[in-house]
Amino acid sequence: MKKTIVLTLALSLVLSLTACGKSGNDGADEKSEGVMTYAEYMAADLDSEVVIETYVQAKQSWWEDKATLYTQDQDGAYFIYNAVCSEADYEKLTPGTKIKVTGYKTEWSGEVEVAEGAAIEILDGSYTASAADVTDLLGKDELIDHQNQLVSFKGMTVETYEKDGESYDCAFVYNDDNSGSADSNSDLYFNVSKDGQTYTFCVESYLCDSSTDVYKAVENLNVGDTVDLEGFLYWYNGANPHITSVNVK
Amino acid sequence: MEETLNKKYSEITINKKWKKMLSAFLIGASLLTLTGCHGSRALPDFTPPADFDTTKNFEITFWAKNDTNKNQTDVYKKAIADFESLYPNIKVNMKLYTDYNRIFNDVITNIATGTTPNVCITYPDHIATYMTGKNTVVPLDDLFVNEKYGLGGNSLLFDGPTQEEIVPQFLSECVLEGQHYAIPYMRSTECCYINRDYVEKLGYTLPDVLTWDFIWEVSEAATAKNADGTFALNGQNVMIPFIYKSTDNMMIQFLKQQEADYSTPEGDIGLFNDTTEAFLYEIADHVESGAFSTFKISSYPANFLNAGQCVFAIDSTAGATWMGADAPLSDISEDAFVDFETEVRMVPQIDPENPQMISQGPSICVFNKADPQEVLASWLFAQYLLTDEVQIGYARTEGYLPVTLKAQESPSYQDYLARSGEDNGTHYAIKLDASKLLLSHTGDTFVTPVFNGSASLRNAAGQLIENVSTSVRRHETVDDAYMEQLYADVTALYRLDQKDIATNGKQALGPLPGAAVLLLLALSLSWLLILLYVLSDFVKKRKKH
Numbered sequence: 123m124k125k126t127i128v129l130t131l132a133l134s135l136v137l138s139l140t141a142c143g144k145s146g147n148d149g150a151d152e153k154s155e156g157v158m159t160y161a162e163y164m165a166a167d168l169d170s171e172v173v174i175e176t177y178v179q180a181k182q183s184w185w186e187d188k189a190t191l192y193t194q195d196q197d198g199a200y201f202i203y204n205a206v207c208s209e210a211d212y213e214k215l216t217p218g219t220k221i222k223v224t225g226y227k228t229e230w231s232g233e234v235e236v237a238e239g240a241a242i243e244i245l246d247g248s249y250t251a252s253a254a255d256v257t258d259l260l261g262k263d264e265l266i267d268h269q270n271q272l273v274s275f276k277g278m279t280v281e282t283y284e285k286d287g288e289s290y291d292c293a294f295v296y297n298d299d300n301s302g303s304a305d306s307n308s309d310l311y312f313n314v315s316k317d318g319q320t321y322t323f324c325v326e327s328y329l330c331d332s333s334t335d336v337y338k339a340v341e342n343l344n345v346g347d348t349v350d351l352e353g354f355l356y357w358y359n360g361a362n363p364h365i366t367s368v369n370v371k
Numbered sequence: 372m373e374e375t376l377n378k379k380y381s382e383i384t385i386n387k388k389w390k391k392m393l394s395a396f397l398i399g400a401s402l403l404t405l406t407g408c409h410g411s412r413a414l415p416d417f418t419p420p421a422d423f424d425t426t427k428n429f430e431i432t433f434w435a436k437n438d439t440n441k442n443q444t445d446v447y448k449k450a451i452a453d454f455e456s457l458y459p460n461i462k463v464n465m466k467l468y469t470d471y472n473r474i475f476n477d478v479i480t481n482i483a484t485g486t487t488p489n490v491c492i493t494y495p496d497h498i499a500t501y502m503t504g505k506n507t508v509v510p511l512d513d514l515f516v517n518e519k520y521g522l523g524g525n526s527l528l529f530d531g532p533t534q535e536e537i538v539p540q541f542l543s544e545c546v547l548e549g550q551h552y553a554i555p556y557m558r559s560t561e562c563c564y565i566n567r568d569y570v571e572k573l574g575y576t577l578p579d580v581l582t583w584d585f586i587w588e589v590s591e592a593a594t595a596k597n598a599d600g601t602f603a604l605n606g607q608n609v610m611i612p613f614i615y616k617s618t619d620n621m622m623i624q625f626l627k628q629q630e631a632d633y634s635t636p637e638g639d640i641g642l643f644n645d646t647t648e649a650f651l652y653e654i655a656d657h658v659e660s661g662a663f664s665t666f667k668i669s670s671y672p673a674n675f676l677n678a679g680q681c682v683f684a685i686d687s688t689a690g691a692t693w694m695g696a697d698a699p700l701s702d703i704s705e706d707a708f709v710d711f712e713t714e715v716r717m718v719p720q721i722d723p724e725n726p727q728m729i730s731q732g733p734s735i736c737v738f739n740k741a742d743p744q745e746v747l748a749s750w751l752f753a754q755y756l757l758t759d760e761v762q763i764g765y766a767r768t769e770g771y772l773p774v775t776l777k778a779q780e781s782p783s784y785q786d787y788l789a790r791s792g793e794d795n796g797t798h799y800a801i802k803l804d805a806s807k808l809l810l811s812h813t814g815d816t817f818v819t820p821v822f823n824g825s826a827s828l829r830n831a832a833g834q835l836i837e838n839v840s841t842s843v844r845r846h847e848t849v850d851d852a853y854m855e856q857l858y859a860d861v862t863a864l865y866r867l868d869q870k871d872i873a874t875n876g877k878q879a880l881g882p883l884p885g886a887a888v889l890l891l892l893a894l895s896l897s898w899l900l901i902l903l904y905v906l907s908d909f910v911k912k913r914k915k916h
Binding site for chain 2 (some may be wrong): 169170171185226228230231237286297298299300301302303305306308358359360
């Protein structure tokens with residue numbers, strides 16, 4: 123009898139641990155009933171209702187009870203645009219926080235997102251994504267498979283900033299045409315190259331304002347610097363990475 | 372003896388309670404008073420000084436807006452440098468914005484902390500809200516006519532316009548509550564940028580004045596598809612025949628053309644009417660067929676127009692440099708451009724013989740400060756932005772119109788207009804066509820009434836279209852019940868039912884804060900206890916007797 127009880131308890135313990143493993147802190151949990159997997163979300167039609175469970179990776183902005191968030195689970199990323207969110211709840215959304223999002227899928231200039239007005243619910247659970255190295259995918263169609271994810275670009279070379287054939291004779295500009303200024307919290311744009319191809323990256327000032335390390339780091343870039351970059355793979359008529367970290371080698 | 376002592380004791384006790392109560396009342400009253408004043412920190416009325424003090428240094432802040440256009444930033448920078456060289460004791464610090472609403476939000480935040488900028492690019496709708504703070508924005512009428520420093524004043528160190536040289540219609544748009552609280556800076560309107568090739572390919576002839584009927588009909592025709600699912604018109608997978616950037620303007624102009632209600636100058640709201648509803652049903656039909664979309668739903672009209680994925684793109688004349696097959700500014704890659712003949716027309720009309728279009732564009736307001744000399748320095752800079760060089764320089768950056776007749780009629784500006792199409796930069800033909808359109812139709816422009824809440828009403832007008840369009844795309848039923856709910860939702864969202872906010876020009880203080888409610892409850896309870904104590908004491912004495 124004792125053996126049976128011990129065996130039962132041990133089995134219960136193992137089962138409990140297994141269950142914890144699926145819904146615990148590593149984000150490998152199964153989706154709740156009625157919640158889409160990432161694959162189902164991606165397969166859903168535009169303008170159709172979507173219900174997802176995901177994890178906040180970064181907060182872009184909050185204004186008048188609307189929050190814009192970069193979120194991700196272990197399978198892919200979801201950009202949540204202007205979801206309904208009180209300021210108090212917004213404060214609770216730290217990196218890793220699990221949320222359930224109910225809204226509509228939409229696309230704006232190539233960026234697939236959960237449209238304005240989605241409802242969010244804070245859940246138990248945590249998952250923080252590590253950056254996927256997509257350096258080798260730059261310029262390739264497969265890059266879009268990582269849309270909105272936290273990604274990294276390794277060994278990039280800072281180039282003189284150019285746009286529409288015009289050289290700006292500097293490593294970065296405020297707004298993409300240098301129409302901004304240092305004290306106006308403008309977005310920063312800079313060009314980096316790899317294997318002879320040049321790409322334009324951005325420090326989006328709502329996501330990382332002028333007080334952040336990454337903003338200051340980009341302001342200190344020099345043409346010719348070799349850098350490793352991390353950021354979220356936002357999309358606007360093509361890849362438009364929003365950089366959150368710069369490491370000058 | 373005991374009685375006397377008791378009586379004295381009683382009096383002392385009651386006096387202490389009175390003092391405590393009185394103190395509590397005074398503190399409460401003070402708190403309530405402070406709560407009532409929150410955000411106002413009233414400044415004295417501004418009185419222009421007799422002379423500008425050139426011995427004292429002034430540092431003023433200028434919050435400017437540009438259209439993500441470095442040429443505009445350059446004009447501002449040059450204007451500041453030139454002004455500072457004329458007035459070495461005034462330093463102008465510029466903060467740049469690319470969004471009017473961000474300026475608005477920042478100003479509102481800074482009114483509460485007494486840290487408004489000195490000079491600010493803004494819309495009259497926004498100024499109406501700024502004015503809920505007492506003496507926050509400087510009324511300019513006295514400054515206009517100031518002999519030394521007024522418009523065309525004899526002590527100015529620059530050649531500014533006289534009041535008569537400012538386009539009267541544009542100046543009148545800056546009147547709020549009977550006074551000028553701003554000066555116009557630039558003016559624009561909306562226009563329709565058209566792929567003429569597509570219109571003709573569909574078998575239509577482009578008229579000089581577009582009507583709503585024409586634009587809907589052609590847009591519907593443009594939705595036809597090939598057997599493989601591509602669009603017959605462009606052979607691409609994407610075609611949105613008609614895209615509107617600013618749906619608030621779309622609704623406002625349509626209602627004006629239909630002579631339907633929108634709002635009265637007093638702030639009475641007429642937006643939710645039968646004409647509005649009929650227009651929303653019409654829009655719903657064209658969203659359903661794929662003939663129509665909006666900027667908020669799809670993206671910038673220019674991106675689709677330039678890629679051959681749109682026939683009619685309605686945007687500001689101040690966005691002209693982004694529009695057309697040869698647009699000098701673009702967010703799409705060069706290889707996405709298609710070649711086509713671009714045309715510029717007025718926004719669609721109901722009555723082509725009597726066209727009506729919105730007048731929009733930035734104005735300039737001056738914020739009040741404790742030091743009248745600082746305000747005068749601000750006014751001098753604001754006025755400097757009306758000089759020919761600044762006016763023409765900025766107008767050339769986009770499809771803007773200078774707001775002074777002095778600049779409009781100057782040889783320099785006339786030469787600029789005459790050189791349309793010489794290049795795809797400064798003289799980009801589409802940009803100049805847009806400017807000329809406004810120049811020749813200034814008399815056909817209108818503005819909506821300005822009152823505290825008019826900015827919200829404007830947003831609501833656009834929200835109706837956005838909501839209907841979104842709902843159709845989501846396959847929701849748009850019927851009478853939907854419309855009723857839509858009106859209720861939009862009314863609530865923009866608090867249009869709070870007439871106090873919308874009409875009387877004074878911001879309601881709202882419900883009492885929780886702390887104040889608690890204080891008042893505590894006061895009431897204390898009074899009750901005092902009363903009970905006094906009654907109890909009285910009863911005891913009666914019993915003793």
